[in-house]
Amino acid sequence: xxxxxxxxxxxxxxxxxxxxxxxxNMVGNLLSMSRDSPRRRMIQRVHKTNDxxxxxxxxxxQPGTYITPHRHMHPEKTETILVVAGAMLxxxxxxxxxxxxxxxxxxxxENFGVDVAPHVFHTFVALKPDTLIFExxxxxxxxxxxxxxxxxxxxxxxxxxxxxxxxLLKALAEKANAEAEKLKADLPDTPPTPE
Numbered sequence: 001x002x003x004x005x006x007x008x009x010x011x012x013x014x015x016x017x018x019x020x021x022x023x024x025n026m027v028g029n030l031l032s033m034s035r036d037s038p039r040r041r042m043i044q045r046v047h048k049t050n051d052x053x054x055x056x057x058x059x060x061x062q063p064g065t066y067i068t069p070h071r072h073m074h075p076e077k078t079e080t081i082l083v084v085a086g087a088m089l090x091x092x093x094x095x096x097x098x099x100x101x102x103x104x105x106x107x108x109x110e111n112f113g114v115d116v117a118p119h120v121f122h123t124f125v126a127l128k129p130d131t132l133i134f135e136x137x138x139x140x141x142x143x144x145x146x147x148x149x150x151x152x153x154x155x156x157x158x159x160x161x162x163x164x165x166x167x168l169l170k171a172l173a174e175k176a177n178a179e180a181e182k183l184k185a186d187l188p189d190t191p192p193t194p195e
Contacts, residue, residue, distance in 0.1 A: 011057075027084075043057050053140070076119075090105050
């Protein structure tokens with residue numbers, strides 16, 4: 001990771017209150033910070049300590065942020081994501097790195113969130129500026145065991161991470177175009193009915 005990325009905070013600490021209101025001001029500040037972040041994302045913790053049994057947080061994402069494909073196996077942790085604003089792709093991979101499935105998640109649509117089992121390799125790709133998600137994950141948090149990074153993908157901040165993200169987006173666009181063409185080809189050729 002570059003020095004600039006190391007010097008910029010990755011998360012905002014949780015408020016030190018017994019009752020924490022989740023406010024527009026809180027997420028507005030978080031979105032602003034994510035725009036300025038070299039990582040193009042920022043977390044607002046709601047859980048008070050890394051030892052908490054349940055971790056709750058907002059994650060503000062901008063297009064171009066790279067979240068290394070990962071899973072949560074050691075120890076096993078489930079992860080639930082709700083998209084509050086914007087839009088993103090949830091991408092599921094096979095164990096060898098092949099894209100198994102991708103799904104658009106956005107508020108007000110059929111798919112507005114996802115619950116992910118510990119063994120599933122996955123990533124999220126922000127599609128709109130100021131995408132905001134609320135995440136709930138099993139705790140506790142230990143930096144070196146929180147995520148099992150996919151061995152076939154570059155880690156964030158290493159050589160090739162931007163290229164990997166661009167190639168992933170290109171492959172997803174090609175797959176979506178192929179699926180659209182197949183659907184189009186499967187439509188019956190019926191002439192328009194006269195009025």
